[in-house]
Amino acid sequence: MKLSEIVKKYRKENKISTRAFAERVGCTNAYISLIENEKVKSPSIGTINGIAKAMNTSLDNLLNEMDDMNIRMSEVISESKDNIDLENMPLPKNEIATYSQICCGNGLFIDDYIEDYIAIPDRYIKKGREYFANVASGDSMIGKSINDGDVLVFEKTNVLSNGDIGSFCIGDEYVCKIYRQLNNGLIILESANDKYEPIEIDLADESQCFRIIGKLIATFKKY
Numbered sequence: 001m002k003l004s005e006i007v008k009k010y011r012k013e014n015k016i017s018t019r020a021f022a023e024r025v026g027c028t029n030a031y032i033s034l035i036e037n038e039k040v041k042s043p044s045i046g047t048i049n050g051i052a053k054a055m056n057t058s059l060d061n062l063l064n065e066m067d068d069m070n071i072r073m074s075e076v077i078s079e080s081k082d083n084i085d086l087e088n089m090p091l092p093k094n095e096i097a098t099y100s101q102i103c104c105g106n107g108l109f110i111d112d113y114i115e116d117y118i119a120i121p122d123r124y125i126k127k128g129r130e131y132f133a134n135v136a137s138g139d140s141m142i143g144k145s146i147n148d149g150d151v152l153v154f155e156k157t158n159v160l161s162n163g164d165i166g167s168f169c170i171g172d173e174y175v176c177k178i179y180r181q182l183n184n185g186l187i188i189l190e191s192a193n194d195k196y197e198p199i200e201i202d203l204a205d206e207s208q209c210f211r212i213i214g215k216l217i218a219t220f221k222k223y
Contacts, residue, residue, distance in 0.1 A: 003048070003066050004038045010055050024054035028097075030114045040116055044095065047117075095119050096153055098133040118151055124218045130156040132214060134167065134176070141165070141176060143192030150221055152176060154214030165216040170199065171209050176216070 001009070011021055018036075022029040027047065034040045035051075045059075052062040095117040118133050125131070136150040144165060146152065152167075160166045160179040168175050168189060177189035177199065187201035187210070201210045 001065060001067060002038070003043070003051070004036045006055075006062070006065060007032065007051060008036050021054055025050040027117075028114060031097075031117065034114065034116065044117075044119060047095075096131045096133045098135065098151065118153070118220065120153055120218060120220075124153065126155075131217070132156060134174075136176065136219075140191040140193050140196045144178070146176070146192070146219055147221070150219050152216055153218040153220070155217050156214050158212045160212055160215055167213040167216070169209070169211040169213055170201070174213075175199070179212075 007021070010016075011018070017029075018032050019029040022032045025032065025047070027050065031040070035043060048062065049059045052059045055062070096119075097114045098116045098118055099114060115135075120131075131153060133151055133153045136146050136148060136152055138148055146165075154167050162180050164179050165176065166179045168177060168179075170189075175189065177191060180188045180190060182188065185203060187203065189199040189201065191198070201208060203210065
C-alpha cells in the first residue's frame with residue numbers, strides 16, 4: 001500500500017481526526033492531508049518514523065507495508081550503516097514549511113496553504129527565529145541567481161536593510177524583490193532583471209497595503 005493509503009486506512013479504522021493524528025506525529029494537520037492526497041513527494045525518514053509511532057507500530061513494519069518508494073531511501077540506508085537507532089529518530093528539527101501562498105491581507109501564514117516541508121542545514125537556522133519557504137516563479141530575480149522553481153527560504157521579519165532580498169505583500173500580491181528605502185521615506189522594490197520596472201511604495205498611501213514579510217536567507221536550486 002502507498003503511505004497515503006496506510007495513513008487514511010489507519011485513521012478511518014481508529015476513528016481519528018486528521019488534527020489528532022497530526023498531533024501524534026508532531027506535524028500540522030495540513031501536512032497529514034498533503035500526505036494523504038499524495039502531494040508530498042519525499043517525506044523524510046523522520047516524518048515516516050513519526051507516523052509509525054503515531055500508529056503504534058515500528059518503523060520497519062511501516063516501511064515493509066509501504067509499496068511506494070517515494071521516500072528518501074538513501075537516508076534510511078546511510079543511517080543504518082552508521083548504526084543509528086532509526087526507531088528513536090525524531091522529526092527533523094529544521095523542516096521549514098513551504099507555502100503555496102500567503103494571506104496578504106493580514107500577512108498570515110495559514111496551514112492550509114502548506115505545500116510541503118523542506119529540510120535545511122543547521123547553519124541557516126538561528127535559535128528563536130521563525131522561517132518559511134516559497135517556490136520562485138518567473139524570471140524577475142535571475143540577476144541574483146534566483147530562477148523559476150527554486151526554493152526560497154526566508155526568515156520572518158518586518159525589518160530589512162537596503163540591498164536585502166525580501167518577501168513582500170502589496171495588496172493581494174506576494175513578491176520577492178530587492179529592498180531599498182530612500183532618504184525621502186519612499187521604498188523601492190527592485191527586480192534583478194532589466195525587463196521589470198521597480199515598484200515604488202509610499203508608506204503614506206494606505207491603499208497599497210504594503211507589508212514586509214521576511215528576509216531571504218537561502219536559495220535551493222531546482223535540478
